[in-house]
Amino acid sequence: MIRVQREDFDVGAEIAGLTQGNRKIGGLAVFVGLVRDMAGDRAVGAMTLEHYPGMTEKMLHRIEAEALARWPLEASLIVHRYGRLEPGDQIVLVATASSHRQTALEACGFLIDWLKTKAPFWKLEEGPAGAEWVEARGSDDTAAGRWDEAAPPGGEDPKAAE
Amino acid sequence: MKLLYFAWLKTKTGVAQEDVELPSGVANVRELLDWLKGRGPGYAEALADLDAVRVAVNQEYARPDDPVGPGDEVALFPPVTGG
Numbered sequence: 001m002i003r004v005q006r007e008d009f010d011v012g013a014e015i016a017g018l019t020q021g022n023r024k025i026g027g028l029a030v031f032v033g034l035v036r037d038m039a040g041d042r043a044v045g046a047m048t049l050e051h052y053p054g055m056t057e058k059m060l061h062r063i064e065a066e067a068l069a070r071w072p073l074e075a076s077l078i079v080h081r082y083g084r085l086e087p088g089d090q091i092v093l094v095a096t097a098s099s100h101r102q103t104a105l106e107a108c109g110f111l112i113d114w115l116k117t118k119a120p121f122w123k124l125e126e127g128p129a130g131a132e133w134v135e136a137r138g139s140d141d142t143a144a145g146r147w148d149e150a151a152p153p154g155g156e157d158p159k160a161a162e
Numbered sequence: 163m164k165l166l167y168f169a170w171l172k173t174k175t176g177v178a179q180e181d182v183e184l185p186s187g188v189a190n191v192r193e194l195l196d197w198l199k200g201r202g203p204g205y206a207e208a209l210a211d212l213d214a215v216r217v218a219v220n221q222e223y224a225r226p227d228d229p230v231g232p233g234d235e236v237a238l239f240p241p242v243t244g245g
Contacts, residue, residue: 117242133173135243
Protein backbone atom coordinates (compact mmCIF):
# COMPACT_ATOMS: atom_id res chain seq x y z
CA MET A 1 0.00 0.00 0.00
CA ILE A 2 1.30 3.45 -0.79
CA ARG A 3 0.12 6.95 0.12
CA VAL A 4 1.35 10.42 -0.81
CA GLN A 5 -0.03 13.10 1.46
CA ARG A 6 0.50 16.52 2.97
CA GLU A 7 -0.69 15.45 6.42
CA ASP A 8 1.46 13.92 9.14
CA PHE A 9 1.10 10.23 9.98
CA ASP A 10 0.88 8.29 13.24
CA VAL A 11 3.47 5.49 13.12
CA GLY A 12 1.74 3.44 15.82
CA ALA A 13 -1.63 3.63 14.11
CA GLU A 14 -0.12 2.81 10.72
CA ILE A 15 1.66 -0.26 12.11
CA ALA A 16 -1.43 -1.43 13.94
CA GLY A 17 -3.46 -1.14 10.75
CA LEU A 18 -0.82 -2.94 8.73
CA THR A 19 -0.49 -5.98 10.98
CA GLN A 20 -4.04 -6.24 12.27
CA GLY A 21 -5.51 -9.71 11.93
CA ASN A 22 -2.48 -11.27 10.28
CA ARG A 23 -1.03 -13.88 12.62
CA LYS A 24 1.57 -15.02 10.14
CA ILE A 25 3.59 -11.89 10.79
CA GLY A 26 6.59 -12.58 12.98
CA GLY A 27 8.68 -9.54 12.17
CA LEU A 28 7.95 -5.93 11.34
CA ALA A 29 10.57 -3.48 10.11
CA VAL A 30 9.92 0.24 10.15
CA PHE A 31 11.90 3.14 8.74
CA VAL A 32 10.89 6.72 9.47
CA GLY A 33 12.67 9.63 7.80
CA LEU A 34 12.73 12.95 9.66
CA VAL A 35 13.70 16.51 8.77
CA ARG A 36 17.16 17.34 10.19
CA ASP A 37 18.04 20.83 11.41
CA MET A 38 21.39 20.73 9.60
CA ALA A 39 22.39 20.01 6.01
CA GLY A 40 26.14 19.51 6.14
CA ASP A 41 27.25 22.70 7.92
CA ARG A 42 24.17 24.74 6.98
CA ALA A 43 21.30 25.28 9.36
CA VAL A 44 17.93 24.27 7.97
CA GLY A 45 14.93 26.21 9.21
CA ALA A 46 12.40 24.32 7.11
CA MET A 47 12.08 22.42 3.87
CA THR A 48 9.48 22.09 1.18
CA LEU A 49 9.01 18.80 -0.59
CA GLU A 50 7.78 19.08 -4.14
CA HIS A 51 6.68 16.05 -6.14
CA TYR A 52 5.26 15.02 -9.49
CA PRO A 53 1.68 13.96 -8.81
CA GLY A 54 0.83 10.88 -10.81
CA MET A 55 4.38 9.76 -11.51
CA THR A 56 5.15 9.68 -7.79
CA GLU A 57 2.36 7.21 -7.12
CA LYS A 58 3.29 5.19 -10.19
CA MET A 59 6.91 4.84 -9.07
CA LEU A 60 6.01 4.03 -5.47
CA HIS A 61 3.59 1.32 -6.62
CA ARG A 62 6.28 -0.12 -8.86
CA ILE A 63 8.94 -0.11 -6.13
CA GLU A 64 6.54 -1.80 -3.73
CA ALA A 65 5.61 -4.41 -6.35
CA GLU A 66 9.30 -5.12 -6.86
CA ALA A 67 9.79 -5.68 -3.11
CA LEU A 68 6.78 -7.99 -3.02
CA ALA A 69 8.24 -9.96 -5.95
CA ARG A 70 11.64 -10.29 -4.27
CA TRP A 71 10.64 -11.10 -0.67
CA PRO A 72 7.77 -13.09 0.85
CA LEU A 73 6.11 -10.17 2.62
CA GLU A 74 2.84 -10.35 4.52
CA ALA A 75 2.30 -6.60 4.34
CA SER A 76 4.01 -3.41 3.23
CA LEU A 77 3.36 0.29 3.45
CA ILE A 78 4.98 3.44 2.09
CA VAL A 79 3.71 6.85 3.22
CA HIS A 80 5.51 9.91 1.84
CA ARG A 81 4.66 13.50 2.67
CA TYR A 82 4.99 16.64 0.56
CA GLY A 83 4.66 20.35 1.32
CA ARG A 84 6.43 22.45 3.95
CA LEU A 85 8.05 20.60 6.84
CA GLU A 86 10.12 21.71 9.80
CA PRO A 87 13.03 20.03 11.62
CA GLY A 88 11.78 17.05 13.58
CA ASP A 89 8.81 16.51 11.28
CA GLN A 90 8.25 13.11 9.76
CA ILE A 91 8.83 12.85 6.00
CA VAL A 92 8.48 9.21 5.08
CA LEU A 93 7.37 5.91 6.57
CA VAL A 94 8.34 2.53 5.17
CA ALA A 95 7.03 -0.58 6.95
CA THR A 96 7.40 -4.20 5.93
CA ALA A 97 6.05 -7.28 7.69
CA SER A 98 6.97 -10.90 7.17
CA SER A 99 7.11 -14.21 8.98
CA HIS A 100 10.77 -13.63 9.75
CA ARG A 101 12.84 -10.61 10.66
CA GLN A 102 15.49 -10.94 7.97
CA THR A 103 12.95 -10.69 5.19
CA ALA A 104 11.26 -7.69 6.76
CA LEU A 105 14.54 -5.86 7.41
CA GLU A 106 15.93 -6.46 3.94
CA ALA A 107 12.74 -5.45 2.16
CA CYS A 108 12.48 -2.28 4.27
CA GLY A 109 16.06 -1.31 3.38
CA PHE A 110 15.43 -2.01 -0.28
CA LEU A 111 12.30 0.13 -0.33
CA ILE A 112 13.84 3.22 1.22
CA ASP A 113 17.02 2.94 -0.87
CA TRP A 114 15.08 2.61 -4.11
CA LEU A 115 12.54 5.24 -3.18
CA LYS A 116 15.33 7.77 -2.70
CA THR A 117 16.62 7.29 -6.24
CA LYS A 118 13.35 6.63 -8.14
CA ALA A 119 10.44 8.52 -6.65
CA PRO A 120 10.12 12.05 -8.08
CA PHE A 121 10.43 14.19 -4.95
CA TRP A 122 12.66 17.25 -4.52
CA LYS A 123 13.65 19.03 -1.33
CA LEU A 124 13.94 22.80 -1.13
CA GLU A 125 15.78 23.72 2.09
CA GLU A 126 15.36 27.10 3.74
CA GLY A 127 18.49 28.30 5.51
CA PRO A 128 20.03 31.59 6.66
CA ALA A 129 21.24 32.33 3.10
CA GLY A 130 17.87 31.63 1.51
CA ALA A 131 16.30 28.60 -0.10
CA GLU A 132 18.35 26.00 -1.95
CA TRP A 133 17.35 22.88 -3.84
CA VAL A 134 19.00 19.83 -2.32
CA GLU A 135 21.40 18.07 -4.67
CA ALA A 136 21.15 14.34 -5.18
CA ARG A 137 23.91 12.38 -3.48
CA GLY A 138 26.06 9.80 -5.15
CA SER A 139 25.85 7.78 -1.94
CA ASP A 140 22.12 7.31 -2.51
CA ASP A 141 22.82 5.72 -5.88
CA THR A 142 25.42 3.51 -4.22
CA ALA A 143 22.93 2.46 -1.55
CA ALA A 144 20.32 1.65 -4.18
CA GLY A 145 22.93 -0.10 -6.31
CA ARG A 146 23.60 -2.72 -3.66
CA TRP A 147 20.19 -4.21 -4.50
CA ASP A 148 21.14 -4.39 -8.17
CA GLU A 149 21.97 -8.07 -8.38
CA ALA A 150 18.52 -8.62 -9.87
CA ALA A 151 16.69 -6.29 -12.24
CA PRO A 152 15.75 -2.94 -10.66
CA PRO A 153 12.07 -1.97 -10.43
CA GLY A 154 10.61 -1.63 -13.87
CA GLY A 155 13.88 -2.67 -15.44
CA GLU A 156 14.84 0.96 -15.87
CA ASP A 157 17.22 3.36 -14.21
CA PRO A 158 16.77 7.08 -14.08
CA LYS A 159 19.08 8.11 -16.89
CA ALA A 160 20.71 11.37 -17.65
CA ALA A 161 19.01 12.95 -20.60
CA GLU A 162 22.30 12.99 -22.43
CA MET B 163 2.75 18.42 -26.11
CA LYS B 164 2.39 19.11 -22.42
CA LEU B 165 5.65 20.08 -20.70
CA LEU B 166 6.15 20.06 -16.93
CA TYR B 167 9.11 21.50 -15.01
CA PHE B 168 10.01 20.71 -11.41
CA ALA B 169 12.38 22.03 -8.74
CA TRP B 170 15.12 24.31 -10.12
CA LEU B 171 14.11 23.59 -13.70
CA LYS B 172 10.86 25.35 -12.88
CA THR B 173 12.70 28.23 -11.18
CA LYS B 174 15.14 28.75 -14.05
CA THR B 175 12.66 28.48 -16.90
CA GLY B 176 10.05 30.40 -14.94
CA VAL B 177 7.46 27.90 -16.12
CA ALA B 178 5.70 25.11 -14.21
CA GLN B 179 3.66 23.81 -17.09
CA GLU B 180 3.08 24.73 -20.74
CA ASP B 181 1.57 23.37 -23.92
CA VAL B 182 3.83 23.54 -26.94
CA GLU B 183 3.56 22.73 -30.62
CA LEU B 184 6.55 20.68 -31.68
CA PRO B 185 8.42 21.93 -34.72
CA SER B 186 9.21 19.36 -37.39
CA GLY B 187 12.46 17.59 -36.70
CA VAL B 188 11.74 17.08 -33.00
CA ALA B 189 11.00 13.39 -32.58
CA ASN B 190 13.01 12.25 -29.58
CA VAL B 191 14.09 13.46 -26.15
CA ARG B 192 17.48 14.74 -27.30
CA GLU B 193 15.93 16.80 -30.08
CA LEU B 194 13.29 18.14 -27.73
CA LEU B 195 15.93 19.35 -25.26
CA ASP B 196 17.98 20.95 -28.05
CA TRP B 197 14.91 22.80 -29.26
CA LEU B 198 13.90 23.91 -25.76
CA LYS B 199 17.38 25.38 -25.13
CA GLY B 200 16.77 27.87 -27.91
CA ARG B 201 13.50 29.17 -26.52
CA GLY B 202 15.07 31.77 -24.24
CA PRO B 203 17.82 32.52 -21.73
CA GLY B 204 15.96 30.81 -18.88
CA TYR B 205 15.66 27.62 -20.88
CA ALA B 206 19.28 27.82 -22.00
CA GLU B 207 20.41 28.19 -18.39
CA ALA B 208 18.14 25.43 -17.10
CA LEU B 209 19.35 23.02 -19.77
CA ALA B 210 23.02 24.02 -19.81
CA ASP B 211 24.11 20.87 -17.98
CA LEU B 212 22.06 17.96 -19.24
CA ASP B 213 23.79 15.54 -16.86
CA ALA B 214 21.77 17.27 -14.15
CA VAL B 215 18.46 16.90 -15.98
CA ARG B 216 16.14 13.91 -15.88
CA VAL B 217 13.32 13.46 -18.36
CA ALA B 218 10.10 11.52 -18.00
CA VAL B 219 7.82 10.81 -20.95
CA ASN B 220 4.28 9.98 -19.91
CA GLN B 221 5.53 9.50 -16.34
CA GLU B 222 8.26 7.00 -17.25
CA TYR B 223 11.97 7.79 -17.08
CA ALA B 224 13.20 8.36 -20.60
CA ARG B 225 16.55 8.32 -22.40
CA PRO B 226 17.87 10.65 -25.12
CA ASP B 227 16.82 8.39 -27.99
CA ASP B 228 13.30 7.71 -26.70
CA PRO B 229 10.60 9.07 -29.02
CA VAL B 230 8.34 11.99 -28.17
CA GLY B 231 5.18 13.11 -29.94
CA PRO B 232 2.46 15.76 -29.84
CA GLY B 233 0.20 13.91 -27.39
CA ASP B 234 2.90 13.21 -24.81
CA GLU B 235 3.34 14.58 -21.32
CA VAL B 236 7.04 15.31 -20.86
CA ALA B 237 8.52 16.31 -17.51
CA LEU B 238 11.96 17.81 -16.89
CA PHE B 239 13.47 17.69 -13.43
CA PRO B 240 16.73 17.31 -11.50
CA PRO B 241 17.83 14.02 -9.92
CA VAL B 242 15.35 13.14 -7.19
CA THR B 243 15.98 13.89 -3.50
CA GLY B 244 13.03 12.41 -1.61
CA GLY B 245 12.98 9.93 1.28
